[in-house]
Amino acid sequence: xxxxxxxxxxxxxxxxxxDCEPRxxxxxxxxxxxxxxxxxxxxxxxxCGACTIMxxxxxxxxxxxxxxxxxxxxITTVEGMADGDRLTxxxxxxxxxxxxxxxxxxxxxxxxxxxxxxxxxxxxxxEVRERLSGNLCRCTGYDSIVTSVLDAAxxxxx
Amino acid sequence: MTITEPxxxxxxxxxxxxxxxxxxxxxxxxxxxxxxxTVPKMLQAAVLRSPHxxxxxxxxxxxxxxxLPGVFDVITGQDLAAVADQQPVIWFPIPEQRIARTHxxxxxxxxxxxxxxxxxxxxxxxxxxDALELIEVSYELLPVVADLDAALAPDAPxxxxxxxxxxxxxxxxxxGDADEAFASADLVVGGSFSHGRAFGCPLEPRxxxxxxxxxxxxxDVWLSTQSPNLARDLLAEVFDVxxxxxxxxxxxxxxxFGNKFDFYGEEVIAAVLSRRTGRPVKLLEDRAESFVATxxxxxxxxxxxxxxxxxxxxxxxxxxxxxxxxxxxGTVGSGPPWASVLTSMGPxxxxxxxxxxxxxxxxxxxxxxxxxxxxxxxxxxxERLIEMAARELGMDRAEIRRxxxxxxxxxxxxxxxxxxxxxxxxxxxxxxxxxxxxxLGWRERQAExxxxxxxxxxxxxxxxxxxGYGPSRILNLAGLAHSGxxxxxxxxxxxxxxxxxxxxxxxxxxxxxxxxxxxADTLGVPMDDVVVVTGDTDSCPYTxxxxxxxxxxxxxxxxxxRASERLRGKVFRVAAQLLEASPDDLQIDSGTIxxxxxxxxxVTTRDVGDAAYxxxxxxxxxxxxxxxxxVDVFDPxxxxxxxxxAALLIEVDPETGTVSMLDCLQAHDCGTVINPMxxxxxxxxxxxxxxxxxxxxxxxxxEEARLRTGSFRDYLLxxxxxIPPFHFYHQETPAPDIPGGMKGVGEAGTIAGVSLVASAIDxxxxxxxxxxxxxxxxxPRLLEQIREATSHKEGSQ
Numbered sequence: 001x002x003x004x005x006x007x008x009x010x011x012x013x014x015x016x017x018x019d020c021e022p023r024x025x026x027x028x029x030x031x032x033x034x035x036x037x038x039x040x041x042x043x044x045x046x047x048c049g050a051c052t053i054m055x056x057x058x059x060x061x062x063x064x065x066x067x068x069x070x071x072x073x074x075i076t077t078v079e080g081m082a083d084g085d086r087l088t089x090x091x092x093x094x095x096x097x098x099x100x101x102x103x104x105x106x107x108x109x110x111x112x113x114x115x116x117x118x119x120x121x122x123x124x125x126x127e128v129r130e131r132l133s134g135n136l137c138r139c140t141g142y143d144s145i146v147t148s149v150l151d152a153a154x155x156x157x158x
Numbered sequence: 159m160t161i162t163e164p165x166x167x168x169x170x171x172x173x174x175x176x177x178x179x180x181x182x183x184x185x186x187x188x189x190x191x192x193x194x195x196t197v198p199k200m201l202q203a204a205v206l207r208s209p210h211x212x213x214x215x216x217x218x219x220x221x222x223x224x225x226l227p228g229v230f231d232v233i234t235g236q237d238l239a240a241v242a243d244q245q246p247v248i249w250f251p252i253p254e255q256r257i258a259r260t261h262x263x264x265x266x267x268x269x270x271x272x273x274x275x276x277x278x279x280x281x282x283x284x285x286x287x288d289a290l291e292l293i294e295v296s297y298e299l300l301p302v303v304a305d306l307d308a309a310l311a312p313d314a315p316x317x318x319x320x321x322x323x324x325x326x327x328x329x330x331x332x333x334g335d336a337d338e339a340f341a342s343a344d345l346v347v348g349g350s351f352s353h354g355r356a357f358g359c360p361l362e363p364r365x366x367x368x369x370x371x372x373x374x375x376x377x378d379v380w381l382s383t384q385s386p387n388l389a390r391d392l393l394a395e396v397f398d399v400x401x402x403x404x405x406x407x408x409x410x411x412x413x414x415f416g417n418k419f420d421f422y423g424e425e426v427i428a429a430v431l432s433r434r435t436g437r438p439v440k441l442l443e444d445r446a447e448s449f450v451a452t453x454x455x456x457x458x459x460x461x462x463x464x465x466x467x468x469x470x471x472x473x474x475x476x477x478x479x480x481x482x483x484x485x486x487x488g489t490v491g492s493g494p495p496w497a498s499v500l501t502s503m504g505p506x507x508x509x510x511x512x513x514x515x516x517x518x519x520x521x522x523x524x525x526x527x528x529x530x531x532x533x534x535x536x537x538x539x540x541e542r543l544i545e546m547a548a549r550e551l552g553m554d555r556a557e558i559r560r561x562x563x564x565x566x567x568x569x570x571x572x573x574x575x576x577x578x579x580x581x582x583x584x585x586x587x588x589x590x591x592x593x594x595x596x597x598l599g600w601r602e603r604q605a606e607x608x609x610x611x612x613x614x615x616x617x618x619x620x621x622x623x624x625x626g627y628g629p630s631r632i633l634n635l636a637g638l639a640h641s642g643x644x645x646x647x648x649x650x651x652x653x654x655x656x657x658x659x660x661x662x663x664x665x666x667x668x669x670x671x672x673x674x675x676x677x678a679d680t681l682g683v684p685m686d687d688v689v690v691v692t693g694d695t696d697s698c699p700y701t702x703x704x705x706x707x708x709x710x711x712x713x714x715x716x717x718x719x720r721a722s723e724r725l726r727g728k729v730f731r732v733a734a735q736l737l738e739a740s741p742d743d744l745q746i747d748s749g750t751i752x753x754x755x756x757x758x759x760x761v762t763t764r765d766v767g768d769a770a771y772x773x774x775x776x777x778x779x780x781x782x783x784x785x786x787x788x789v790d791v792f793d794p795x796x797x798x799x800x801x802x803x804a805a806l807l808i809e810v811d812p813e814t815g816t817v818s819m820l821d822c823l824q825a826h827d828c829g830t831v832i833n834p835m836x837x838x839x840x841x842x843x844x845x846x847x848x849x850x851x852x853x854x855x856x857x858x859x860x861e862e863a864r865l866r867t868g869s870f871r872d873y874l875l876x877x878x879x880x881i882p883p884f885h886f887y888h889q890e891t892p893a894p895d896i897p898g899g900m901k902g903v904g905e906a907g908t909i910a911g912v913s914l915v916a917s918a919i920d921x922x923x924x925x926x927x928x929x930x931x932x933x934x935x936x937x938p939r940l941l942e943q944i945r946e947a948t949s950h951k952e953g954s955q
Contacts, residue, residue, distance in 0.1 A: 140846075
């Protein structure tokens with residue numbers, strides 16, 4: 001069980017290579033082996049969505065994947081969103097609309113909202129709520145998150 | 159020193175919708191939460207928890223766990239008790255209460271599922287969890303007390319052998335003559351209201367890193383806490399270590415909600431493991447553990463009745479609040495059920511009161527703090543009963559509320575039991591909410607839906623939120639073994655920039671932003687010139703209670719205002735020397751100081767900083783001490799009671815018992831609004847939590863006292879599709895006893911939200927005559943109520 005396997009992934013444009021136990025989750029690999037702690041663990045059973053990342057262009061829950069499954073994959077985490085210190089329009093919209101409080105769910109929300117806006121640049125409030133219904137937030141009551149995503153969509157379209 | 163003059167500020171920032179200074183790094187994933195902190199040489203721990211609700215521990219064999227490669231140490235309750243005292247309790251509201259305390263690891267008996275019995279420390283968490291599986295514990299099972307009725311049964315098994323029963327304590331508050339009021343009443347309405355177990359459930363579970371240096375005799379602690387000073391004082395008590403040898407730091411907190419106010423056994427376990435191994439130890443609670451190890455709340459039954467005259471005037475209120483505590487008392491003891499008794503009259507003038515509290519122990523997890531802290535259940539009592547009375551009397555729900563409010567000139571208003579409300583314009587707030595219901599067209603939507611045969615209802619809840627806990631000596635008198643003041647340091651440095659140090663903790667509510675707003679306005683400097691430092695007991699001042707009791711804006715803010723006001727005075731005195739003017743003639747704008755009404759020379763705070771720290775000669779007045787720093791301690795003379803009126807539009811499907819929340823508003827008064835965007839965020843978040851508690855969330859214990867809802871698959875937090883849009887409206891009645899006039903807002907939504915949902919469901923189901931009394935109102939429970947009401951109606955026809 002403890003025989004380590006080599007894992008090599010590209011995360012936010014950098015290649016990370018490490019020998020991992022097969023049981024190591026991708027979330028723990030990203031957080032502790034790669035030092036990218038922006039991906040948060042809120043439940044470790046795939047419900048809260050805080051650990052959502054992009055794997056090969058699609059959202060995935062890092063707590064439900066093993067590191068060895070990500071061998072050869074291209075991953076984006078929340079740290080890979082901003083261009084240097086310039087936030088993306090979506091991040092700016094969360095800032096402008098109080099779309100976060102404690103910030104723990106935020107990385108997952110940003111990932112799912114990014115994916116939504118890529119496929120649907122002009123979503124309705126209902127569509128935003130449905131798309132984010134797999135991501136738990138305990139602070140905001142969601143309304144300001146929905147407003148943030150709609151605001152970002154509008155700015156991106158104009 | 160006392161400031162008697164009101165704070166004169168230019169209010170450039172206060173009251174403005176300013177985006178938060180906290181946000182960019184959080185948005186970029188650069189936050190630092192507890193599990194993001196790594197200390198050199200750190201080990202990781204894990205805790206073995208009892209699978210049984212009540213059992214004697216007859217033996218623990220740790221030998222196989224110890225032998226696992228990578229394991230550094232394994233401890234049991236015996237090991238821990240040799241070096242640590244029992245877990246502290248700080249609230250003793252009931253005189254001569256029996257206080258059930260336990261060690262952080264059970265020594266000989268477990269009293270709830272999930273109670274910690276052993277702990278492992280290893281190279282990493284994976285190995286530590288492997289080792290847990292190798293520990294063998296022998297239990298001798300004991301009879302179980304699963305719920306309130308079981309605890310109070312005459313032949314109930316006892317949790318504590320030396321107690322006469324399972325009652326921790328009882329208390330009664332009387333005012334006026336309740337018996338007389340009920341005897342002479344035209345109408346008495348009553349009910350048994352119950353709220354299931356729930357918890358704050360911050361998305362980030364709790365955690366700590368403790369480094370016990372046996373050579374220095376110090377404890378260096380990273381802790382996800384809302385109350386670092388309390389944690390430090392309690393660690394000192396538990397280990398008999400001097401307070402100044404303990405340093406508590408807080409990283410970013412991924413939600414607190416009161417759950418991270420309390421002091422937990424895990425910080426003690428980690429400390430013991432660190433002491434024994436000589437290594438820093440990280441101990442995180444995983445999500446599964448959080449359901450049994452983070453403080454539970456809300457679990458309460460409230461049997462109350464209200465006496466009224468025919469015209470709707472409330473004459474009396476009486477009843478009993480049963481607090482369903484766990485197998486040991488948590489940090490706050492029976493505080494929350496006690497607070498629900500004290501708030502059970504809510505915003506209404508009720509001259510005759512007889513209020514009983516009974517705190518009962520069961521084989522459930524300990525009761526702790528959760529946003530609202532008792533007041534949501536107090537709100538259930540007055541809001542449910544007044545609506546039942548309105549129905550009986552055929553009165554409008556707003557009218558009967560308005561009739562019983564104290565008028566603005568009746569404040570300060572003594573409720574009859576402990577609290578004195580400082581100020582209020584309740585009727586104005588009610589009217590504001592009602593006018594917005596009209597503006598939003600809810601009544602038309604309801605009428606249209608009803609015409610289509612749909613069951614759409616409008617609910618209301620008026621709440622009070624006693625905030626700014628509180629006057630230290632009164633809190634002591636009420637049974638708190640801790641204080642309620644707040645201390646702040648405001649410092650201008652040699653470059654003229656400002657740093658605020660406070661003991662308050664940022665748990666996502668945005669204190670860094672609002673403190674910068676307050677200080678920038680008071681000092682007359684740009685907000686960008688202000689930074690806020692929190693979360694380190696070595697560098698930050700003392701906060702009496704912690705971040706809880708809606709204290710951050712009120713008390714923390716007031717201390718910062720007063721310190722900033724005094725600091726501005728010194729800045730002006732130094733500037734006066736530089737400008738060869740009188741301090742009284744100066745003004746400051748964006749950090750530039752000049753003589754009022756002239757276009758003459760000016761200096762900046764940078765010049766003042768330089769004169770106070772570096773080049774003093776001929777520039778700092780001879781009678782001034784170098785440096786620019788002021789300290790303030792604010793201990794309020796009274797609490798600040800905010801209030802609001804919420805309304806909710808919902809639809810109920812009587813075929814399935816499901817409830818859809820369509821729209822929600824709240825008219826609110828928290829005195830001075832520092833940042834409306836953040837106040838709205840507090841209101842929305844609180845309402846959402848209450849809506850979860852009203853409809854979805856319950857820590858269900860079965861008859862064997864085993865927890866049935868121990869994951870997010872069955873403990874249902876509300877999602878974006880469950881929660882409606884929100885609209886907020888503010889009126890501002892400044893708190894008379896708080897400099898700056900702020901009142902608390904953090905708990906408003908949780909207090910109002912549960913009765914709000916109930917009110918809306920009742921209204922939607924008017925034709926069935928349903929009165930919701932049990933929470934959460936799950937679809938099966940609501941269906942049962944609808945069926946009962948239907949058969950009752952048919953039976954009576």
